[in-house]
Amino acid sequence: MSFEMLVALDVADDEIYAQYRREMTPILSRYNGSYGYDFKVSEVLISQVSAPINRVFSICFPSEEMKNQFFNDKEYMAIKQHYFTPSVRATTLIASYEKPDN
Template identity: 45%
Template sequence: MEILIGLEVRDDAMYREYRARMTPLLLAHGGSFGVDVRVAEVLKSPQPGAFNRLFTIRFPSVAAHDTFFGNAEYLAIRRQWFEPGVGLVTHLGRYEVLP
């Protein structure tokens, strides 16, 4: 399964540190980043506000997704680096990936 997320990154240094710290944990849970894009202009969004980063994360299963995002180590990294550095979070999709 894969998720598609749009973020409003407000502090690039904080977000880079978040990604550096969470990526090994993501990989250990079988997850990986797919597409990762810096967005120049958002023409339409399901919620007010604009995102400037768009990416996908792929997991081998919904259970792996849920385990990763509920992991205490991940949540500590998120609190310290993600929450202060990111504003708007737009969940654009959660879907099965074709082989």
């Protein structure tokens, strides 16, 4: 089993967000995390939130505990503050779930 989250964003600045991804990826790897899918969305037909959505991705970890350790990592939090916060207007957690290994 692994733990996966399906996340939607409203990215305001693609360049800064891309820098966030470059900076945080080595930390994500340390926690055995990875992206499963990643989409730039041009049109949202149905949404349960009022925030716009222009990016949807899945992010996977070996366990929910590893996910929590990653998001609480001090180095990650500094990168998030520096790059993610100014580049993303809204974050929506669509789902989180345990995923059977294939």
